[in-house]
Amino acid sequence: MAGVLQRTPTTPARAGxxxxxxxxxxxxxAVFVAPFFVAFxxxxxxxxxxxxxxxxxxxxxxxxxxxxxxxxxxGLGNYVTALTDGAFxxxxxxxxxxxxxxxxxxVACALxxxxxxxxxxxxxxxxxxxxxxxxxxVPGVVASLLWGFLYVPQTSPLIDVLAAxxxxxxxxxxxxxxxxxxNISTWQFAGYNMLVLIAGLQAIPQELYEAARVDGASExxxxxxxxxxxxxxxxxxxxxxxxxxTLQLFVEPLILKPLTTAVNSDYTxxxxxYNQAFGQANIHLASAEATxxxxxxxxxxxxxxxxxxxxxxxxx
Numbered sequence: 437m438a439g440v441l442q443r444t445p446t447t448p449a450r451a452g453x454x455x456x457x458x459x460x461x462x463x464x465x466a467v468f469v470a471p472f473f474v475a476f477x478x479x480x481x482x483x484x485x486x487x488x489x490x491x492x493x494x495x496x497x498x499x500x501x502x503x504x505x506x507x508x509x510x511g512l513g514n515y516v517t518a519l520t521d522g523a524f525x526x527x528x529x530x531x532x533x534x535x536x537x538x539x540x541x542x543v544a545c546a547l548x549x550x551x552x553x554x555x556x557x558x559x560x561x562x563x564x565x566x567x568x569x570x571x572x573x574v575p576g577v578v579a580s581l582l583w584g585f586l587y588v589p590q591t592s593p594l595i596d597v598l599a600a601x602x603x604x605x606x607x608x609x610x611x612x613x614x615x616x617x618x619n620i621s622t623w624q625f626a627g628y629n630m631l632v633l634i635a636g637l638q639a640i641p642q643e644l645y646e647a648a649r650v651d652g653a654s655e656x657x658x659x660x661x662x663x664x665x666x667x668x669x670x671x672x673x674x675x676x677x678x679x680x681x682t683l684q685l686f687v688e689p690l691i692l693k694p695l696t697t698a699v700n701s702d703y704t705x706x707x708x709x710y711n712q713a714f715g716q717a718n719i720h721l722a723s724a725e726a727t728x729x730x731x732x733x734x735x736x737x738x739x740x741x742x743x744x745x746x747x748x749x750x751x752x
Contacts, residue, residue, distance in 0.1 A: 484730070491515070491724035514724035523702040524725060528732070530614070531704050535682040538618045542678045543671065545622055546629035550667075551629070551659050554637045565634070569627035576624065580691035583620045588695055608696035617688045625681070629674040636670035637663055672744055676737050683733045686710070705729045 451634075491514050495505040518524050536639035549568055553561050571579065585591045587607035594683065598605035607616045640663065648658045693699040702708040705725060713722035 478499050479749070487723040487726055490720050494720045495718075510720070514721050515728065517721060518725045518728060523700075524705065524708050527571060527702050527705045527708050531683055531685050534614055534618065534685060535679060538621055538682045539675060539678050539692060541618060542622055542626060542629060543675055545626045546591040546633055546674060547664070547671070549626065549665060550637060551632035553634060554663070556657060557655070557660075565631070568630055571624045571626075573626040574624065576687040579620055579624045579689060580688045583616070583623070584692055584695050587616055589693070608692070610698040613692070613696060613698040617685070617692070620688050621681070621685075625678070629678070632674050633667055633670050636667040640666050676740065679740060680733050680737055683729065683736065705732075 492510060492512075493507055494510040494514060496508055497503050497505045507699050552558060553565055553568075558564075574582075586594050589605075595605045595607075604612075606612055644662055644666075645658060648662055653661070684706055685704045689699045689703045689707055690710070693703070695702075701711040706729060709725040710720045710730065712718045712725060
């Protein structure tokens with residue numbers, strides 16, 4: 437018909453095929469994403485690669501050690517030295533024991549705080565949420581110094597109160613130092629993990645709570661049978677983060693070391709690598725020890741994820 441504009445038929449997009457992004461838009465995305473990848477490569481991948489490279493070399497000197505040291509390829513020699521060092525192996529066993537103590541304690545404390553703040557009877561939630569999170573804003577060195585003064589009998593009012601009550605108060609002894617370090621870590625990071633769990637709890641539909649209350653469920657039963665199963669993913673996340681953090685334990689024993697003889701230069705693997713690099717000037721052995729720590733953290737965290745995912749699949 438005259439006067440009617442003819443429309444050019446368009447080819448419908450094929451099902452299951454995403455439309456191509458225009459080249460100009462891809463260029464814009466690359467501009468915004470490139471700084472992250474550049475920083476990631478320079479400050480994360482490059483140091484890891486350099487440490488692995490240095491771990492395969494060693495400095496040797498001939499004669500009485502009066503000549504200039506020569507850098508030579510050592511193969512796996514530094515790794516053999518690290519894995520046959522009794523002090524380094526003892527430090528690995530120490531952080532594994534620390535993980536057995538700290539991981540369940542951290543997860544339990546964070547979960548308890550999150551459930552308390554998410555309870556229907558909770559009051560002043562914003563105040564307590566900020567109060568529990570504040571220790572996370574304290575640097576690890578400052579937190580360790582703060583608790584170090586509370587652990588030393590000469591400066592701690594807490595020890596005077598415990599001594600007057602006849603309770604144990606040796607926080608820096610060989611049998612209690614790991615528990616004291618675990619206390620510092622829990623105090624500092626429980627609030628952060630609590631916020632992760634609160635975010636997961638707030639994503640749960642309120643209809644589930646109302647249905648459970650209609651069925652006569654108490655707040656305790658709702659927490660146990662509704663809330664905790666539905667925050668499984670955040671629980672796994674904070675468990676993995678805590679597990680990796682415990683295997684990299686460094687700041688707390690380093691700060692507490694001058695206050696007690698229970699902490700030596702090889703108390704943890706990270707502390708042992710630090711001592712080799714800056715105390716013994718052996719960066720090649722330190723690189724091998726640091727690489728072993730990274731591999732251990734990867735294997736344990738990946739194994740934990742495989743385990744919980746397998747159990748989750750069986751539950752479904």
